[in-house]
Amino acid sequence: MLDLTAAALAQKIREGEVSSHEAAEAANHRVEEVEDRIHALLTPTPEIALERAGRVDERLRNGGIKPWEGVPLVVKDVLSTKGIRTTCGSKILDDFTPLYDASALVNFGEDLVLIGKTNMDEFAMGSSTENSAYGPTRNPWDLGRVPGGSSGGSAAAVAAGEGWWALGTDTGGSVRQPAALCGIVGLKPTYGRVSRYGLIAFGSSLDCIGPMTRDVRDSALLLQAIAGHDSLDSTSANAEVPDYLADLEGGVSGLKVGVVKELMDERIDAGVRGVVENVVGGLEEAGAEVGEVSLPHAYYALEAYYIIAPAEISSNLSRFDGVRFGLRETADGVHEMYRRTRERGFGDEAKRRIMLGTYALSSGYYDAYYSQAQKVRTRMIRDFRDALSRYDVLISPTAPSVAFEIGAKSDDPLAMYLQDICAVPASLAGIPAISVPGGLSEGLPVGVQLMSDHFTEPMLLRAARAAEEVSGFAFSQRP
Amino acid sequence: MQTREERTYQAVIGLEFHVHLATTTKMFCGCRLVYGDEPNTHTCPVCLGHPGTLPVINEKAIELGVMAGLALNCDVAERAVFARKNYFYPDLPKGYQISQFDEPICNGGHLDVPVGDETVRVGITRLHLEEDAAKNVHVGVSGRMHGSVGSMVDFNRGGTPLMEIVTEPDIPSPEAARAAANHLKEIMRAIGVSEADMEKGQLRCDANVSIRNPDGSFGTKTELKNMNSFRFVERGLARELERQQGILDSGGTVAQTTLHYDPETDEVHELRSKEFAHDYRYFPEPDLLPLELSEAWVREIESRMPELPDAMRARFVEDYGLSPYDAGVLTADRDLAVYYEAVAAEVDPKQAANWISGDLRSLLNESGEEVSNSKASPERMIELICLVRDGAISRSAARDVIGRVFETGDSPTAIVEREGLASVGGDELSGVIEEVIAANPDEVGRVKVGDKKVMGFLIGQVMKATRGNADGGRAREILLQKLDS
Ligand SMILES: [Zn+2]
Numbered sequence: 001m002l003d004l005t006a007a008a009l010a011q012k013i014r015e016g017e018v019s020s021h022e023a024a025e026a027a028n029h030r031v032e033e034v035e036d037r038i039h040a041l042l043t044p045t046p047e048i049a050l051e052r053a054g055r056v057d058e059r060l061r062n063g064g065i066k067p068w069e070g071v072p073l074v075v076k077d078v079l080s081t082k083g084i085r086t087t088c089g090s091k092i093l094d095d096f097t098p099l100y101d102a103s104a105l106v107n108f109g110e111d112l113v114l115i116g117k118t119n120m121d122e123f124a125m126g127s128s129t130e131n132s133a134y135g136p137t138r139n140p141w142d143l144g145r146v147p148g149g150s151s152g153g154s155a156a157a158v159a160a161g162e163g164w165w166a167l168g169t170d171t172g173g174s175v176r177q178p179a180a181l182c183g184i185v186g187l188k189p190t191y192g193r194v195s196r197y198g199l200i201a202f203g204s205s206l207d208c209i210g211p212m213t214r215d216v217r218d219s220a221l222l223l224q225a226i227a228g229h230d231s232l233d234s235t236s237a238n239a240e241v242p243d244y245l246a247d248l249e250g251g252v253s254g255l256k257v258g259v260v261k262e263l264m265d266e267r268i269d270a271g272v273r274g275v276v277e278n279v280v281g282g283l284e285e286a287g288a289e290v291g292e293v294s295l296p297h298a299y300y301a302l303e304a305y306y307i308i309a310p311a312e313i314s315s316n317l318s319r320f321d322g323v324r325f326g327l328r329e330t331a332d333g334v335h336e337m338y339r340r341t342r343e344r345g346f347g348d349e350a351k352r353r354i355m356l357g358t359y360a361l362s363s364g365y366y367d368a369y370y371s372q373a374q375k376v377r378t379r380m381i382r383d384f385r386d387a388l389s390r391y392d393v394l395i396s397p398t399a400p401s402v403a404f405e406i407g408a409k410s411d412d413p414l415a416m417y418l419q420d421i422c423a424v425p426a427s428l429a430g431i432p433a434i435s436v437p438g439g440l441s442e443g444l445p446v447g448v449q450l451m452s453d454h455f456t457e458p459m460l461l462r463a464a465r466a467a468e469e470v471s472g473f474a475f476s477q478r479p
Numbered sequence: 480m481q482t483r484e485e486r487t488y489q490a491v492i493g494l495e496f497h498v499h500l501a502t503t504t505k506m507f508c509g510c511r512l513v514y515g516d517e518p519n520t521h522t523c524p525v526c527l528g529h530p531g532t533l534p535v536i537n538e539k540a541i542e543l544g545v546m547a548g549l550a551l552n553c554d555v556a557e558r559a560v561f562a563r564k565n566y567f568y569p570d571l572p573k574g575y576q577i578s579q580f581d582e583p584i585c586n587g588g589h590l591d592v593p594v595g596d597e598t599v600r601v602g603i604t605r606l607h608l609e610e611d612a613a614k615n616v617h618v619g620v621s622g623r624m625h626g627s628v629g630s631m632v633d634f635n636r637g638g639t640p641l642m643e644i645v646t647e648p649d650i651p652s653p654e655a656a657r658a659a660a661n662h663l664k665e666i667m668r669a670i671g672v673s674e675a676d677m678e679k680g681q682l683r684c685d686a687n688v689s690i691r692n693p694d695g696s697f698g699t700k701t702e703l704k705n706m707n708s709f710r711f712v713e714r715g716l717a718r719e720l721e722r723q724q725g726i727l728d729s730g731g732t733v734a735q736t737t738l739h740y741d742p743e744t745d746e747v748h749e750l751r752s753k754e755f756a757h758d759y760r761y762f763p764e765p766d767l768l769p770l771e772l773s774e775a776w777v778r779e780i781e782s783r784m785p786e787l788p789d790a791m792r793a794r795f796v797e798d799y800g801l802s803p804y805d806a807g808v809l810t811a812d813r814d815l816a817v818y819y820e821a822v823a824a825e826v827d828p829k830q831a832a833n834w835i836s837g838d839l840r841s842l843l844n845e846s847g848e849e850v851s852n853s854k855a856s857p858e859r860m861i862e863l864i865c866l867v868r869d870g871a872i873s874r875s876a877a878r879d880v881i882g883r884v885f886e887t888g889d890s891p892t893a894i895v896e897r898e899g900l901a902s903v904g905g906d907e908l909s910g911v912i913e914e915v916i917a918a919n920p921d922e923v924g925r926v927k928v929g930d931k932k933v934m935g936f937l938i939g940q941v942m943k944a945t946r947g948n949a950d951g952g953r954a955r956e957i958l959l960q961k962l963d964s
Contacts, residue, residue, distance in 0.1 A: 086530070324528065340627040
């Protein structure tokens with residue numbers, strides 16, 4: 001059962017061959033088996049999983065369940081879960097229990113079979129999960145290496161079989177990059193496709209909730225479960241949710257695929273480029289029209305991103321002040337209380353970004369930094385518009401390298417930020433992007449990133465499914 | 480050196496109003512707005528700033544903001560943007576206030592303020608929408624943060640839709656500032672945008688104050704905060720101007736600072752300037768889309784707007800032939816104006832104005848009742864005025880009757896019958912007058928040789944004999960007839 005995809009397990013549950021309860025038991029068992037080594041979960045929820053799985057089984061007997069229900073899931077600890085501790089990987093929320101469920105989870109259905117809340121870089125800031133206040137998560141492919149981040153816990157959990165699929169969040173690659181490093185599929189949907197209500201904000205204009213799954217079909221099914229308009233999120237799209245599975249096997253014949261020149265240069269490891277070229281070749285053989293495309297402002301995207309995202313988080317983290325919830329350090333006077341609480345509650349990276357963002361928004365610097373970054377963002381959007389008027393799908397590596405060793409970049413924030421160079425352009429433009437395992441380099445998985453226009457997820461998933469097919473990589477290959 | 484007498488001081492005052500909008504729910508969540516309930520009974524994860532929550536704009540608040548802008552002759556923007564104003568304070572749950580910064584909902588306008596016999600035009604710089612902070616309650620002797628033993632926060636008020644209106648610095652005196660605040664309140668109430676009750680904090684007023692330099696340029700301005708009644712607006716500004724004059728007279732310079740008016744001591748105090756040295760790091764609120772205000776929607780709102788006090792005042796003068804003063808009194812309170820129009824439709828508008836702006840209003844003032852709840856309904860008032868017009872009761876008897884109506888709500892006709900207040904008229908009055916003529920031959924003689932002043936005495940005798948239940952006008956008429964014949 002542990003080798004099945006989520007979609008296959010879902011079908012067996014609906015057909016009565018396996019119960020959701022049995023699946024939850026298997027997942028719980030797997031957690032006990034591997035968690036000591038992987039540390040993917042911050043808060044395992046085995047009883048909740050069993051209780052809810054039992055309710056799913058009962059509803060199945062009494063009528064029916066949705067096509068994705070009953071399959072055990074892990075959820076990044078940045079999503080609000082009612083009555084279940086939600087830390088965001090931070091000490092400042094160590095004992096925080098939310099009053100409500102994130103809308104994406106509400107969309108999913110009544111009884112989300114939650115195996116646990118997954119580890120992450122504090123407040124989703126990082127590319128290795130080493131910035132978690134609760135210790136790093138290890139990559140199941142090589143326990144000495146990072147799983148990527150910030151959704152590293154979700155990626156590692158799926159790769160290690162602790163639950164069949166996961167939800168992550170992606171602000172500048174936080175679903176795609178760890179998916180790439182752990183050999184799974186990670187989808188960042190169009191900005192606004194999935195409600196952000198209950199996603200503890202990092203970069204509000206960039207944050208997206210996305211599926212992290214064993215294959216592309218699972219990705220489509222999980223997106224189906226969480227997508228939709230939400231009156232509680234003014235930035236959620238009031239557009240109909242299409243059937244993401246209907247055309248999944250449609251192939252790429254006649255599809256125009258553009259390889260992004262700027263994301264295939266020497267900043268990308270040769271082995272990674274080789275895997276991407278191999279997949280591109282396979283797509284061409286499968287009938288795609290392949291060409292090269294330029295996104296001239298992709299070179300500046302990372303710089304713009306590292307102003308906009310910190311600016312937003314510097315403001316978003318202000319609510320963690322010790323007054324109403326979370327950590328509070330006692331002090332004489334409210335300002336001293338703020339200072340001590342935030343000093344003790346936030347880790348180094350959170351403090352670094354608060355300072356960066358505060359600086360970028362300060363009077364006298366706003367025009368030089370924040371406004372300038374927004375202009376780059378507008379140019380980036382224009383670049384994509386031009387490129388996507390000529391190509392249906394753009395292709396690039398997801399990350400510049402395979403998983404690196406724990407500690408290798410933790411003292412060099414700039415080297416760490418470079419992990420996001422391929423992922424950030426799509427984030428700035430708000431377009432959907434997916435990472436699909438394309439093969440191995442140095443014995444470790446490499447992700448291939450596909451991007452397309454706003455709200456064209458059905459086509460993107462179809463192309464991703466074809467890429468998965470031609471890559472020859474299968475989830476069962478994992479160690 | 481100039482002496483005080485030689486130098487003329489010209490005050491330059493700009494006001495900043497904060498007005499609670501009369502919506503039923505908060506600005507960015509569904510919590511109800513109730514004044515005076517138990518603390519923290521109207522809260523939710525959104526207005527408590529819980530992690531992961533998002534704001535959703537209250538459309539009614541936008542509508543009321545547009546209405547207010549139209550009433551103040553502003554340009555309504557086609558596009559407005561909410562922005563975050565970042566600062567830390569326990570009453571600000573998110574660590575930022577959602578406000579508007581460089582793209583407010585309304586720009587440029589004016590308010591024509593009656594000040595004494597003149598009208599002062601006050602420019603409106605901008606009008607924007609935001610959310611109010613919660614309320615800090617400091618526990619301890621002083622009730623203020625300094626020296627208190629602890630603080631609590633009541634989030635019921637947090638997130639109330641708030642409109643900020645900023646005037647140009649063109650208000651010439653504390654008196655004009657008070658009149659402007661009062662006039663703004665009238666307008667907001669008239670169009671239903673806000674109750675604008677200063678006591679309840681629904682209307683708050685801050686001011687920028689400076690004294691013009693001899694060369695005509697602006698002097699250094701100071702900021703005067705939270706004057707929480709119309710009287711205190713005027714008094715606070717007067718005190719601050721005196722303080723600035725004192726500094727200038729002694730050859731000093733005014734420092735830019737923020738002050739607080741203390742009504743108990745009638746003095747202004749400097750607040751610690753550190754508390755206000757903020758860089759708010761405004762940036763566009765990423766959780767909300769820019770507001771697009773279509774011309775058609777704005778016109779539609781305009782078409783539904785109630786009549787403004789100025790227009791109503793002009794119409795009362797024009798249509799009912801009232802003096803500007805009476806029209807002003809009757810339109811100062813929208814409910815009173817509605818009452819008046821109901822009465823004026825049935826009887827002589829000037830008589831109606833006299834009764835309502837005079838007797839009825841003083842009864843209302845004494846009792847503290849609202850005209851809309853008064854037992855002296857428009858129907859009762861019409862009935863009363865008709866009784867006077869038809870000579871069925873005298874004017875002075877009618878004064879008693881209105882008092883009874885106001886207390887009991889009974890019909891004036893019934894009260895007149897019950898209390899025996901019916902006017903002494905016809906033959907009976909004629910008889911009384913003959914008796915008075917017979918009893919006062921000297922006075923009658925003096926009237927006949929042209930001493931008109933004595934008429935008053937004779938009429939007084941008639942009134943006395945009828946215990947006031949005679950119509951003075953009729954009595955005079957009959958008396959003159961009899962004396963002529
Ligand atoms: Zn609320």
